[in-house]
Amino acid sequence: MTFPPGRLIAVLLAVAVGAGAVVLSRPGSPRADMTVWTFSAEQARIFRDRIDGRPSLVERFEDRTGLSVRVELLSARAIDTRLISLILSGRRGAGVPDLVELEIGSVGKFLRAAPDRIGLTPLNPWLRETGWDARLSGARLAAWSKDGGVFAAPLDVHPVALAYRKDLFDAAGVDPSAAKTWADFQRLCLIAQSRWGSGRHAIQMPRSSGDVVYMMLLQRGVNILEVGNVVRLDDPIVAETVAFYAGLVAGPDRIAAQPPAGETRWAAELEDGTCAAVFMPDWRIAMLKTNAPALSGKVRLMPLPRFEPSDPPTATWGGSAMAIPRGAADGGRSWRLLEALCLDESAVAARRGASAVLSADPSTWPKIGRPDAFFGGQSIEWLYVELAGQVPRRVVTPYTTLAMQALGAVVAKSADRVDRVGDGGRQSAVAAWLEEAAADVRRYIAFGSGEEAR
Numbered sequence: 534m535t536f537p538p539g540r541l542i543a544v545l546l547a548v549a550v551g552a553g554a555v556v557l558s559r560p561g562s563p564r565a566d567m568t569v570w571t572f573s574a575e576q577a578r579i580f581r582d583r584i585d586g587r588p589s590l591v592e593r594f595e596d597r598t599g600l601s602v603r604v605e606l607l608s609a610r611a612i613d614t615r616l617i618s619l620i621l622s623g624r625r626g627a628g629v630p631d632l633v634e635l636e637i638g639s640v641g642k643f644l645r646a647a648p649d650r651i652g653l654t655p656l657n658p659w660l661r662e663t664g665w666d667a668r669l670s671g672a673r674l675a676a677w678s679k680d681g682g683v684f685a686a687p688l689d690v691h692p693v694a695l696a697y698r699k700d701l702f703d704a705a706g707v708d709p710s711a712a713k714t715w716a717d718f719q720r721l722c723l724i725a726q727s728r729w730g731s732g733r734h735a736i737q738m739p740r741s742s743g744d745v746v747y748m749m750l751l752q753r754g755v756n757i758l759e760v761g762n763v764v765r766l767d768d769p770i771v772a773e774t775v776a777f778y779a780g781l782v783a784g785p786d787r788i789a790a791q792p793p794a795g796e797t798r799w800a801a802e803l804e805d806g807t808c809a810a811v812f813m814p815d816w817r818i819a820m821l822k823t824n825a826p827a828l829s830g831k832v833r834l835m836p837l838p839r840f841e842p843s844d845p846p847t848a849t850w851g852g853s854a855m856a857i858p859r860g861a862a863d864g865g866r867s868w869r870l871l872e873a874l875c876l877d878e879s880a881v882a883a884r885r886g887a888s889a890v891l892s893a894d895p896s897t898w899p900k901i902g903r904p905d906a907f908f909g910g911q912s913i914e915w916l917y918v919e920l921a922g923q924v925p926r927r928v929v930t931p932y933t934t935l936a937m938q939a940l941g942a943v944v945a946k947s948a949d950r951v952d953r954v955g956d957g958g959r960q961s962a963v964a965a966w967l968e969e970a971a972a973d974v975r976r977y978i979a980f981g982s983g984e985e986a987r
Contacts, residue, residue: 565603567870570616571634572609573853575819579883580604580874590880594873602870609636616858617642620652625860631867632874635685637676637852637929638937644679645931645981653684654857659868660686665876665894672926673893677854685854687893688875688884689816692847692920693748694834695736696813696821699909701806705729709810710835715749718838719781722788725809736810737799738789740782740948743940745812748848749774753840756928757936762978766936766971772964774840775940779947779959800824803832814850815917818889822907829907834916847920849927889913891921932978939970 571577581591581604591602607615612633619629620643635643643653660666660683666674673687697709705725712718722735738745743757750757750771757766765771782789790808792799797820802808804825813821813834821828836846855875857867874880881897884890891898902915943966950962 565601567600567602567631567866569602569604569632569634569870569874570607570612570630571604572607572612572636573634574606575887576634576853577604577606579887584883584886590874590883593879594870597873598869600866605630609639613639613642616652619858619860623860626862629858629860629862631857631861631863632871633856633858634688634853635856637854637927638934640677640685640854641929641931641933643856644684644929648680648682651679651682651684652859654859654861654864654867655682655684656686656857656868657681657683659865663872668894668896670893670895670924672924673852673854676852676927676929677856685856686871686875687852687854689852690891690893690921690924691814691816691849691851692891692917692924693812693814693850694836694847694913694916694920695810696803696817696832696834697810698803698806698828698831699833700831701725701729701733701809709735710833712838713842715777715781715838715840719786719788722810723786726788729809733806734790734808735788736790737792737802737808737812738778738782739792739944740789741941741945743937743944744850746775746778746940746944747937748812748837748850749778749840751848751925751927752837752844752846754844754925756926757940758930758933758974759928760930762930762932764936764971764974764978766939766974767964767968769964771940772960772967775944775947775967776960776963778944779951779963780956783948783951784955796820797824804828812850815889815891816851818913819887830909833908833911834913836916836920845920845923845925847923847925849924852927889917891917895922932974932981935977936974939974943967943970 569580579590581589583589588596591604595601612635616633644651669687670690673690674683677683677685677687702709702725705728707721707725709718709721712721726733726735747757753770753774755765755768755770757771758764780786793802799811800821801824803811804827837848839846855871857864857871861867881892881894884892898918898921899914902912904910905913943963946966947959947963951959
């Protein structure tokens with residue numbers, strides 16, 4: 534496995550110039566004093582739509598300040614490419630958004646430069662002045678920071694649980710929530726599968742992606758790239774975890790099926806019983822209820838199994854934050870809009886009214902859980918609050934995407950090996966592949982650092 538070096542910034546600029554960025558906001562919208570870019574249709578609705586006849590968050594800001602605000606909905610890729618193009622061109626003022634929502638997997642490319650050359654405005658002065666530096670989750674702030682500078686305000690925590698078909702597991706005489714470890718979970722799922730017969734797997738897990746393995750590694754306190762681009766792909770814990778995971782998605786003790794393509798097909802498979810469990814970060818709750826209404830009363834949530842008793846029973850999957858480009862017309866004005874749309878009590882209340890997503894401010898989390906009929910009367914709010922307080926720290930660097938690709942490639946090779954030759958020598962083979970991948974990533978990082986120094 535090799536990752537040939539290249540001039541990353543030049544590639545990104547070429548992508549930015551060549552990629553089509555389709556704006557999905559309303560055509561013919563009038564020119565506004567301020568512009569917000571978001572990749573989330575739900576977020577756009579929360580910002581600009583009235584709820585129960587009350588003024589929207591944008592309208593409240595406009596009434597208070599006299600400034601007009603335009604919310605533009607773009608794809609996440611379009612945001613990345615357009616923003617990179619603006620940063621590299623040095624553009625300021627007109628044409629530069631006042632606020633931009635970034636996805637957590639993208640932030641590394643914007644934090645590659647030295648802190649004083651990053652194209653995002655450091656938020657530290659405003660965070661300190663307003664007290665948000667103490668209120669927002671430190672575990673989430675870490676993902677959007679570099680060398681002490683905080684370059685975006687996190688909007689969420691995204692704890693992960695498992696959602697499972699209680700009716701299907703009950704029919705098999707198995708209670709998956711009794712599993713304390715991942716090995717226990719696999720054992721119980723194998724029992725259930727033997728009683729269901731063919732045509733159904735216990736859970737969805739990809740065999741050619743590192744996403745679920747990374748959640749398991751976060752449970753075990755491992756970021757595959759740590760602060761300072763310290764590579765941990767060749768850590769023995771990573772090899773042990775990947776080898777175990779390969780046995781979940783391949784071989785005779787397989788319990789997992791490949792997640793289907795499509796944004797909501799995972800919910801359809803849970804509904805039709807093709808699979809009996811899925812990973813459920815809080816942002817998936819609204820999608821499940823919308824796309825699989827027939828599951829009402831049939832599903833439950835449970836914490837993630839662990840490897841060791843000291844591991845947190847959750848991880849984190851996905852996330853976004855709001856940033857202010859350095860080229861924005863007025864950073865202070867942008868910060869006030871950021872507070873109004875994302876941090877203030879009314880903003881958090883609007884988001885909570887639209888979804889189960891917890892904000893990055895623990896003081897806003899529900900204090901009393903309400904029964905949810907969709908989950909058989911279970912208080913999923915309270916479960917997510919309990920898990921959110923244990924979400925492990927996730928580090929994102931400019932090379933995390935590269936390391937994730939390397940991890941996914943090893944996961945795929947490991948699963949293929951289990952299918953071909955069985956269990957013998959699995960962990961040693963995985964360790965060798967991870968050592969090779971780690972060496973490639975280190976070479977790429979070294980090349981990139983040298984290029985940056987020049």
